[in-house]
Amino acid sequence: MTLDSKIRRRLWQAAAVLPFAPPLPRSVWAVQASPRARVRPGDPDWPSSAQWQQLNDQVSGRLIAVRSPLVDCRATPASAECAQLFKAIKNPYFIGDEVALTQTLGWVDAWTSSPSVYAVAARNTSDVVAAVDFARKHRLRLVVKGGGHSYQGTSNAPDSLLIWTRRMNAVALHEAFVAQGCAASSAPQRAVTVEAGAMWSQVYDAVTTKAGGYVQGGGCMTVGVAGLIQSGGFGSFSKRYGLASGSLLEAEVVTADGQVRIANACTNAELFWSLKGGGGGSFGVVTRVTLRVHALPENFGAVNLTIKAHSPTAFRRLIARVLAFYGEALMNPHWGEQIRFRADNTVAVSMVFQGLERSEARAVWQPFLDALAAASEDFSVDAGMFAFVSVFSAGVLVADARQAHARLYPQR
Ligand SMILES: Cc1cc2nc3c(=O)[nH]c(=O)nc-3n(C[C@H](O)[C@H](O)[C@H](O)COP(=O)(O)OP(=O)(O)OC[C@H]3O[C@@H](n4cnc5c(N)ncnc54)[C@H](O)[C@@H]3O)c2cc1C
Numbered sequence: 001m002t003l004d005s006k007i008r009r010r011l012w013q014a015a016a017v018l019p020f021a022p023p024l025p026r027s028v029w030a031v032q033a034s035p036r037a038r039v040r041p042g043d044p045d046w047p048s049s050a051q052w053q054q055l056n057d058q059v060s061g062r063l064i065a066v067r068s069p070l071v072d073c074r075a076t077p078a079s080a081e082c083a084q085l086f087k088a089i090k091n092p093y094f095i096g097d098e099v100a101l102t103q104t105l106g107w108v109d110a111w112t113s114s115p116s117v118y119a120v121a122a123r124n125t126s127d128v129v130a131a132v133d134f135a136r137k138h139r140l141r142l143v144v145k146g147g148g149h150s151y152q153g154t155s156n157a158p159d160s161l162l163i164w165t166r167r168m169n170a171v172a173l174h175e176a177f178v179a180q181g182c183a184a185s186s187a188p189q190r191a192v193t194v195e196a197g198a199m200w201s202q203v204y205d206a207v208t209t210k211a212g213g214y215v216q217g218g219g220c221m222t223v224g225v226a227g228l229i230q231s232g233g234f235g236s237f238s239k240r241y242g243l244a245s246g247s248l249l250e251a252e253v254v255t256a257d258g259q260v261r262i263a264n265a266c267t268n269a270e271l272f273w274s275l276k277g278g279g280g281g282s283f284g285v286v287t288r289v290t291l292r293v294h295a296l297p298e299n300f301g302a303v304n305l306t307i308k309a310h311s312p313t314a315f316r317r318l319i320a321r322v323l324a325f326y327g328e329a330l331m332n333p334h335w336g337e338q339i340r341f342r343a344d345n346t347v348a349v350s351m352v353f354q355g356l357e358r359s360e361a362r363a364v365w366q367p368f369l370d371a372l373a374a375a376s377e378d379f380s381v382d383a384g385m386f387a388f389v390s391v392f393s394a395g396v397l398v399a400d401a402r403q404a405h406a407r408l409y410p411q412r
Contacts, residue, residue: 021165071341092222104149119164180266211293216233335351
């Protein structure tokens, strides 16, 4: 039996005791009550205050009794405090800083965001190990939250213990990284090690703004790094640089048996491959990832324009023209982002490019735009919106209006 298959067997055994699973309605557990059922508040086996205190001591006081700020608003929705909360909640950075909240409140008839009972606001791998061990020992539901952007609601669960990685957000550049155990098979390369709770804005800042490199992540600045990598991760320039998980070189993972494992192409390789798109939380708690840093392309830009068809028939022709143009000219590593076909017979283009001069990008579009101009009875192009801009200087980012750094990097 290989080391990998031994680990895999042990993982499955541990997973039977402690699934990192999405929440099931309580009624399901009640019907299927078995020795493996999770312990809930009110159950005789729910940990005592002294046991919670023990966990709190183990994690240096970073155990939080979770209370959603929405609770008071259910009782008094018209209060000034609620008005303030609903204003703040439009800010994804605010939501990310709140232990009880997720970036979406739920999905109708599927799930509703529900806070955990307790959370470990982890700052290091030992905190994560303590939480995993505690949950396994007491048969608790365990959930992991990074950026909180799960559309499926897999980073929250009622009656659970939460590992909240928000404060594990250190980022470190390497000029010559070699994954552990890979010295014989891979050359040193530029890389960045990111703690699991960092969001992409922090990584882009460290890698691109401060170090002049490029790392492939996602388009949304507040998405969590570990969550996106584990779901594959597609970004604006993935047609050039691949999935974000394709740049994963190494990860540190706490598996359900409480062991800290290094996973890369040479060490625990099966665990490594499973992290590259196997779904957040499926195989353990990732505490840090190391990603390849690519050379920064010389040019980035964006094209924004709106095309209006003057009749439904012309709109059908426009759709065919756009799809043909996309296939011929835009489906290549230079171009990314979106073209939207709208109900009002318009096509909205908001695309970005890399590796082209402004004149080269314009030359790509010119034949298509000329053809539209030659059929002006059918189409009009909003020339006011026809713009080439630099992605990183055009105010694409919206500032966090709060006292950002005090809020983003709270010390505890
Ligand atoms: C507004 C928005 C924009 C998005 N844009 C993009 C995009 O451009 N490209 C793209 O590919 N996707 C995008 N997504 C999808 C996003 O990448 C996934 O939902 C991703 O899983 C979110 O990660 P998170 O850490 O923010 O979320 P979370 O909800 O915190 O985590 C997502 C899942 O990963 C698990 N998880 C988180 N951290 C860890 C960890 N350290 N160890 C183990 N498991 C963990 C959680 O338990 C959960 O199951 C977007 C989502 C939203 C809401």
